Amino acid sequence: MTELRYKKxxxxxxxxxxxHPEDYRxxxxxxxxxxxxxxxxxxxMDTGYGLRVVVHLYGxxxxxxxxxxxDVPYDDPVVPSVTDLWPGLEWFEREAFDLVGIRFAxxxxxxxxxxxxxxxxxxxQKRYDTGGYPLPDWQPAPWPETPPWExxxxxxxxxxx
Amino acid sequence: MRNPTTIEPVPGRTDEMIINMGxxxxxxxxxxxxxxxxxxxxxxxxxxxxxxxxxxxEKIEEARTYTQIISYTDRMDYVSGLxxxxxxxxxxxxxxxxxxxxxxKLIRTIFFELFRIASHLVWLGTGMLDLGAITPFxxxxxxxxxxxxxxxxTAGARMLPNYFTFGGVRRDVHPDFFKDVAAFLDxxxxxxxxxxxxxxxxxxxxxxxxGVGVLSKERAIARGASGPVIRxxxxxxxxxxxxxxxxxxELEFEIPTREEGDVYARFWVxxxxxxxxxxxxxxxxxxxxxxGPYKGKVPPRVKPKPGARYRAVEIARGHLGAYVVSDGSEYxxxxxxxxxxxxxxxxxxxxxxxxxxxxxxxILSSLDPVFGEVDR
Amino acid sequence: MSRMPLPTERLVQPRLVGYDPTRxxxxxxxxxxxLFFSALWVMVVLAYGVxxxxxxxxxxxxxxxxxxxxxxxxxxxAFLLAAVVALILIVVLRKYLGKVxxxxxxxxxxxxxxxxxxxDALKLLGKEDFAPRRVDWLIFRLAPxxxxxxxxxxxxxxxxxxxxxxxxxxxxxxxxVAVSTLGAYGVVLGGLSQGNKWGLLGAxxxxxxxxxxxxxxxxxxxxxxxxxxSLRFVDIVEHQYGLWHVVPLxxxxxxxxxxxxxxxxxxxxxxxxxxxxxxxxxxxxxxxxSFAFFFLAEFxxxxxxxxxxVLLFFGGWHGPLFGLDPTSFAAxxxxxxxxxxxxxxxxxxxxxxxxxxxxFRDDQLMDLAWKGLLPLSxxxxxxAALFRMFLEVL
Numbered sequence: 001m002t003e004l005r006y007k008k009x010x011x012x013x014x015x016x017x018x019x020h021p022e023d024y025r026x027x028x029x030x031x032x033x034x035x036x037x038x039x040x041x042x043x044x045m046d047t048g049y050g051l052r053v054v055v056h057l058y059g060x061x062x063x064x065x066x067x068x069x070x071d072v073p074y075d076d077p078v079v080p081s082v083t084d085l086w087p088g089l090e091w092f093e094r095e096a097f098d099l100v101g102i103r104f105a106x107x108x109x110x111x112x113x114x115x116x117x118x119x120x121x122x123x124x125q126k127r128y129d130t131g132g133y134p135l136p137d138w139q140p141a142p143w144p145e146t147p148p149w150e151x152x153x154x155x156x157x158x159x160x161x
Numbered sequence: 162m163r164n165p166t167t168i169e170p171v172p173g174r175t176d177e178m179i180i181n182m183g184x185x186x187x188x189x190x191x192x193x194x195x196x197x198x199x200x201x202x203x204x205x206x207x208x209x210x211x212x213x214x215x216x217x218x219e220k221i222e223e224a225r226t227y228t229q230i231i232s233y234t235d236r237m238d239y240v241s242g243l244x245x246x247x248x249x250x251x252x253x254x255x256x257x258x259x260x261x262x263x264x265x266k267l268i269r270t271i272f273f274e275l276f277r278i279a280s281h282l283v284w285l286g287t288g289m290l291d292l293g294a295i296t297p298f299x300x301x302x303x304x305x306x307x308x309x310x311x312x313x314x315t316a317g318a319r320m321l322p323n324y325f326t327f328g329g330v331r332r333d334v335h336p337d338f339f340k341d342v343a344a345f346l347d348x349x350x351x352x353x354x355x356x357x358x359x360x361x362x363x364x365x366x367x368x369x370x371x372g373v374g375v376l377s378k379e380r381a382i383a384r385g386a387s388g389p390v391i392r393x394x395x396x397x398x399x400x401x402x403x404x405x406x407x408x409x410x411e412l413e414f415e416i417p418t419r420e421e422g423d424v425y426a427r428f429w430v431x432x433x434x435x436x437x438x439x440x441x442x443x444x445x446x447x448x449x450x451x452x453g454p455y456k457g458k459v460p461p462r463v464k465p466k467p468g469a470r471y472r473a474v475e476i477a478r479g480h481l482g483a484y485v486v487s488d489g490s491e492y493x494x495x496x497x498x499x500x501x502x503x504x505x506x507x508x509x510x511x512x513x514x515x516x517x518x519x520x521x522x523x524i525l526s527s528l529d530p531v532f533g534e535v536d537r
Numbered sequence: 538m539s540r541m542p543l544p545t546e547r548l549v550q551p552r553l554v555g556y557d558p559t560r561x562x563x564x565x566x567x568x569x570x571x572l573f574f575s576a577l578w579v580m581v582v583l584a585y586g587v588x589x590x591x592x593x594x595x596x597x598x599x600x601x602x603x604x605x606x607x608x609x610x611x612x613x614x615a616f617l618l619a620a621v622v623a624l625i626l627i628v629v630l631r632k633y634l635g636k637v638x639x640x641x642x643x644x645x646x647x648x649x650x651x652x653x654x655x656x657d658a659l660k661l662l663g664k665e666d667f668a669p670r671r672v673d674w675l676i677f678r679l680a681p682x683x684x685x686x687x688x689x690x691x692x693x694x695x696x697x698x699x700x701x702x703x704x705x706x707x708x709x710x711x712x713x714v715a716v717s718t719l720g721a722y723g724v725v726l727g728g729l730s731q732g733n734k735w736g737l738l739g740a741x742x743x744x745x746x747x748x749x750x751x752x753x754x755x756x757x758x759x760x761x762x763x764x765x766x767s768l769r770f771v772d773i774v775e776h777q778y779g780l781w782h783v784v785p786l787x788x789x790x791x792x793x794x795x796x797x798x799x800x801x802x803x804x805x806x807x808x809x810x811x812x813x814x815x816x817x818x819x820x821x822x823x824x825x826x827s828f829a830f831f832f833l834a835e836f837x838x839x840x841x842x843x844x845x846x847v848l849l850f851f852g853g854w855h856g857p858l859f860g861l862d863p864t865s866f867a868a869x870x871x872x873x874x875x876x877x878x879x880x881x882x883x884x885x886x887x888x889x890x891x892x893x894x895x896x897f898r899d900d901q902l903m904d905l906a907w908k909g910l911l912p913l914s915x916x917x918x919x920x921a922a923l924f925r926m927f928l929e930v931l
Contacts, residue, residue: 012255012470013404038398039385040473041499043484054484056471056499060382060398067471088385091507092499099219114212114536123220124495130224180734188813199738202899291813293804293896299638365805365895518738519898522814 004030007149014065018148024070025080028055032085035059036066039086044096046126049141051077051102055089071147072102074140081107099124168196168208176200184213188291188522191532195509197521204521207513209506214536222496227253227463228326230496234483235321237498237534241280242321243272243312244476245534248483249496250325251406251472256465256487257327260457263408265329267449270408271342272312272324273474274438274445278349279308280477281431281438288428288526289360292369297359304352311341328457339446346439353436361425361432370425374512374524377422384511385504388479389434390528392418393426400475412444424520427527464491478502478529500534565649566632572651573625578877580621584614585701586869611703615692619685623836627654630836630888637892658829666825671732680727681823681830687720688834691841696770698854698872699863709770710762713845714755717800720834721747724809727831728819739818743809746799746902750806753910754796757789760914760921761849774853783850785924788917790850792910797842798890799906802835805894808902843883844876851879 004027005020019027036057043054054069072079081104083090093104094113101122104110112119121128127138168179183194192213198206218237222230234249235242247269254261261269286301309319314335316322324331335341360366376386381394391398399416401409417433419426465487473482479501486495505528512524588610597603628643628651635642643650668677694709696702706712724747728740762768764786765776776782783790799806810818820831847853856875861868897905 011468014471037382039383040480041471041482041484041497043495043497043499045486045495045497047494054469054497056482056484058403060396063403065404067469086385087383088504088507091503095503099217112212114215114217116212123217130220178734178737180738187816201741202738289895293807293811293813294894295634295804296638296892299640303639359893363895365897368901369895369898517898517900519808519811519814519896 005149007151011067014067017066017068019068019070020147020149021070021072021079024053024068025082028068028082028085031057031066031068035062036064037061037086039088039092040065042089042092042096044100044102044124046100046124047071048126049143050074051100051125053079053096053102055082069148073143077101078103078105080105081110083107098122101125168198168206177205182521184210188525190287190526190530192536193506193525193530193532195513195521197513197518199518202518204513204516204518207510207521209509211503211506211532211535214532216537218498218537219496223493226491227465227493230493231326232321232323234498235323237500237537238280238476238478238481238502238531239320239533240283240531241276241477243276243316243324244280244474245481246323246325247273247406247474247476248472248481249485249498250327251474252470252483252485253463253465253487254327255470255472256468256485257459257463258466259328259459261329261407262454262457264450264453265455265457266408267445268330268334268455269325270412271442271445271449272330273407274441275308275311275342275345277438277477278435279305281435282308284431284477284526284529285356285360288529289366291522291526292366294359294363294366297356300352300355300359304349307345307348311338311345314338314341326456326459327463328459329455331456333455339449339451342442343446346442349435350439353432357432361429367425369519369523370428370527371423372421373424373520374516374527375421375423376508376512380508380511381422384507386479386508387501387504388475388477389427389430390479390505390508392416393430394422395420398480400473400480404473406472406474408445408448411448412441414441414444424523424527431529462491464489473499476501478531478534479505481534498534498537500537502528502530502532502535506530506535562649569649569651570629573629574877574881577621577625578874580614580618581697581873581877582870584611584618585695585697585703586866586873588614589701589703590866611693615689615703619689619692619837620833622840623833624654624658626836626839626884627657627832629884630891633885633888634892637889661825661829664825666827669732669822672822673730673732676726676730677822678827680723680730681827681834683723683726684720684834685723685830685837687716687723688837688841690716690719692837694770695841695844695848696774696853697876698869699771701869701873702771705771706769708768710758710768710773714751714758717838718747718751720838721751723834724819724831727823728809731822733821735816736819736821738815739809739821742811742815742899743802743819745899746802746806746808746906749903749906750796750799750910753792753906753914754800756911756914756918757793757796758849760786760789760918763918764921764925766925770848770853774848774855777852777855781850781852781855786850786917786921788913788920790846792914792917793846793849795905796910797846798887799902801838801842801887803839803887804891805897806902807896808899811896839884839887840880843887844880846883847876847879851883 004023006027007018009016017027036059038058038060040056040058045052050071050073052069052071057066079102081093083093091113093107096102097104097110098112098114099122121132123132127134129135170179178199180197180199181194182197183189184192194210196208197204218233222233231246234245237245282301282305286298289297312322313319315338316324376394378395381391381396395418397416397418402416414437417430419429467487467489469486471482471484473480481501482499484497485493488494513521592598592607598607632642643653646652646656668674691713693703694706694712724743725740728736728743761782765773767773802809820828854872854876858868
């Protein structure tokens, strides 16, 4: 797993992995092999600069908990689907697509689930207000200099060395 | 545009009848719609559609302060209203770093288990109504009424009490509370044998339930099923044991599991859970101090530190989670509610296909969905 | 069941309209039940006793005009009796379910809610009798009539006391088998004609169920005929002096009991109208009086099938006569009373079953009919024939 671009921290009692979108699926495959067999949840959210997928996993045998998240830009919000690893995330991915607008590549049946098919917006994005109307003066924040999966000081330390 | 809520008939196949079960159907417990292909009475295809009760709580909650949100969480699973507040409150308490006094923890646990009994009673009544027996429905609703009256005395509201809060509970319990709960438990224990006789021991019910809708252990885990559904398939997964919260670490109880994974097992598990809840409440009543603080120290303006926290509890239907993302302001950046029925309903295509139509009704009532939380 | 007292200090007291659940009036309900029973008895005496006796006494039946008058009066009386039976049984069912389910049942219209069904019937009369555009109009309208008429025609064949009957049929058993099968046509046609998939499913289920259970039912009836040596109800009842048929023909009685509950489409065999599965089954699209006719027919049958059971297995009108001449009018009054009491007991047992059990599944229903009841009824027929043989020998 050394070649995967991710950052592992511990928040409260669970391990949080921030992972590069290209390594998202590889990391989850590794975690699945590690024994995280129970899909607790999958959340899509809008961070202000992009869209984020958060996967919450649990190992029934080990009792360990893990959270994996990755960020994708607004203009290309494509994340590989993990429904073949955990079929239980099928509807969660559909919900994240429906409400937040993340496209899951390889999902067997990526349709809207809670809203009607003829909706054009993804209402949980920050650019819409609670009525579903676009906010007039909303601008996306710039993509962060150091994405969550990179160590903030890593480049400086590397420069000194 | 093709109507997306229908399934296409197979060309050349004339013996399949495509029928919409729901959203207005007596046995869908709300507004589920399942498009079903029927060959005689046997189900060939089943496509569930949800979202008819969608309010987008999660968007509304982004525009509310943390304290205001608690009353929204009640409205998810309205059958076990009080239980839904807890995961969100636990997550915010973690982010705030609030200590909950032990008395408040015990009071919360008592209410939590009372609502589990109330919810299972509603499930039992409506589930038996689906199977054609009308009498258990009236019995269970009468018993549930006692729980709602106890809740009303303390919290002021019956089904959606908005009673838990950060650091404990909103106000001290009614002076009669512990006496009332003990009286209810005594009363309820005299009623349970009747339910066993009417439901689990009834030969007609056993003919309908045994071996119907079998869910394998592996499938239950992979599909993210939780609550009685996964425990009836032989997986002893219960959040109360897996990630203990509130007063559960200090209470003794067992997780009823069964290996069969059929409708009968799911009914059996819920029956045993009601018994375990009685046991838990009795222990908690012994331990709880009669007076003392009911709420920890919480700042008047709830502003959690930036961060994210996922907490889960075991409500009557299973694993209810709340993922709270705070950006340090009074308003949350994102709240995600992971509802157990939402995950359990994914089992519909697995369990329905190949079953008879009457079995599908039994399977659906054994999954026990509540659409307030499926659609949120 | 144990009871928990109502809490004295509730925050919100329930608004009590018309009655107080903390002070129930059981005597009022008992008087109501007694009145129901007497009303039924009066109707039965009028339809089965007074009118035929009067017509026969004066010999009016011999003239064509007199026969026509008799037929018209009896048709009206039988229709009224059917309506009274249905109205009474509906409210009795609801009161009884209330008792079983620890609630009060209908309480508001009339003392102890006795007029509830009258108001329900008025409501149904006032509703639009709506037919969706897709229905096959003629059959859609004909089906409730077929169902109700078949139930109502069965009333003709019942003798309630010696000599008290509307039509003395030599082939009474055959007649009830034939006419009650007619009812199945109504249900199936009603389901098929409405262009609704739930109705179609209900019609399929009803057709399969009613036809399947006709067979063991007919064989059970046949075994009674074989044992009694006659298909005429009066002869069958006369044959039971000394020993009711339920003792020698116990197997046939069990078959009749189960099959008649299935014919009634009552729990646990209420698949054709299983509300939680196929919405309302064959009467999904019916409203107003069309729906009421299905409903009425169901409750008339709830009276008739126990009635036939009493005639065939429980000695009909047999009971102590206290030295009265069995052919006198006073004895007729007493005997019709005994008959109605026996029927009432069996109606109560039917309602009890309805209040307790969940529903069978369709394949289990078919298994029960063809693998359980049919062989059992054939054995019952054999037993009846053997007993008959011994009777002949003795």
